[in-house]
Amino acid sequence: MNTEITNNSKNGFAVQVRNVTKTFGTGEARTQALKGVDFDAREGELLMIVGPSGCGKTTLLSVIAGTLEFEEGEVDVFHARLHGMSKSAITNFRGGSIGFIFQQFNLIPTLTCIENVSVPLLINGVSRAIAEKKAAEVLALVGLGGRGHDRPSNLSGGQQQRVAIARALVHEPKLIICDEPTSALDKDTGHKIMELLRDVARAPGRCVIVVTHDPRIYQFADRMTEMEDGRVQRVHEAPQAGFSHTHQ
């Protein structure tokens, strides 16, 4: 087990997590969701985190995304040491460096697709005109060029997830965090979404981390981290031909 975070700009790591613990609740309701987790994700890879319900996958994802505070340990995301940052600095970091794709898409139903996609740019202070122009371009890249002025409710599930992907990519973040991105989609649509995400992960200086329960998409992973009971149990390499157990 690694005990220190190395300089990830040199070793090609996008994310390094060391000995992170996280506890929810107090007294009898106290639950330790993460029990000293060590975790790595590399630049240019699509990494999946898998495991049974309640094993700590989503908690780990939230910690990496900087959306959840943790008690102990160190988290390094593309040179940024989250464990030493203030809350507002983490918020700024998230806005500029992380893209999010959620299980339920979380598109704002009263806004058009272009407006939804432009949100991360607006949060980063980009003007409305430029943000909407860029949003339209990215929507075209994900195959929804003609649907920019539609509301999400007029789109299919797969199309909505494409809008969500466009929103995650529009501000060109280094890390894309995906929470169950295909669980609300059928197999074919799910595969198309994963192909899109794999292409995103291949871009230089990027990394895509996917939390999933969906075995239909395992084949798209470059590596797979298996969690159980708040710990990383094993990491599998070599996707397409089946996973090989490497180390914990």
Add this chain to the structure above:
Amino acid sequence: MYHLALKMLFADRAKYIMLVSGLTFAALLMTQQAAVFFGILDWTNGNLKNMRAQIWVVDPKVEQANEIKPMRDTDVSRVRTVPGVAWAVPMYWSVQQARLQDGTFKPIQLVGIDSTTMVGQPGNIIAGKLEDLRLPNTVMIDDLAVERLSRGRAKTIGIGDTFEINDKEARIVGICKTEKSFFGYPYVFTTYDQALQFAPKVRKMLSFILAHPAPGWTAEQAVIQIKKQTGLGAFTEGQFSVSTVLWFFRNTGIPMSFGTTILLGFIVGVAIAGQTFYSFILENLRHIGALKAMGASDWMLTRMVLLQSFTVGLIGYGIGIGLTVLFGLAVLKKGMPPFALPYQLPLFTFVVIMFICAFAAVLGILRIRKLEPAIVFRG
């Protein structure tokens, strides 16, 4: 982000309409009821506005302009001798019954002014001559009297027509316009001496003494001297007006009644706006969580919520004030109910409505600040 915040607000039609309606209702209720209340207060000073004088001398027990405790006629002379008083004249005022041509009676306010100086005369004479009041049994009536005393006649009452006050014939020689008074009865002006003839005889008949400060004296200084040297009550016009309003506050349930309605408007506004806006925030919590996760700071979200809240506030306020003004325009033509809209009143309502909006926004903001962005990862 502000245009998106507004779009999110306007797109939720049901909540938007509910918020605007609640705030409109609150603004309307608070402003309209307060305007009627101020109108009533305005009416309480009707006598002071219709019989202008810088100094009003009364019985020491009198506290307000609609209250009469008659004085002795010799009190006028006593006031004239006070240093600081340039002149003083008697005035009679009482409510009497006028008998109409069809035999019915209508209450009137009989005002007797000094026949020499005509001090206390109506300010706006629209027909006839004031001097004609010196002729025997003559009166000048206001436009409300024209309307009320015409009942039972083939044509509207006017100059040259007669009616009876306490079985004595009164001939109309002029028509004037007056401000409405608290009693709502029409004014009938005559001279002091004739008023004493029209009114039933009692031991003391002098209602007010109207006076003016001598050169080099202010009205306030003269009032102090009158009170000191005669033992009578005395007010400047402004003091009498304030004293009258305060009397109504202390001695009637009118302020309490209107205050309760205004308070209800405030409570309804707080309840509807607060509850609806909080529910709007709760329904959007997942999206707000997503915005937080994507890097929107608490301050950015706070500004968005404030914009949404104050936008509905301004719209509701604008509609509420607009409806109040329409109400005012409608009732001012009729003269009933009383209505007065000083600029401070819409300003007051604006502050209250903005307070309600700020309160509603704070409820939402507190919820948002507690919200962990990680909520978006929970199924």
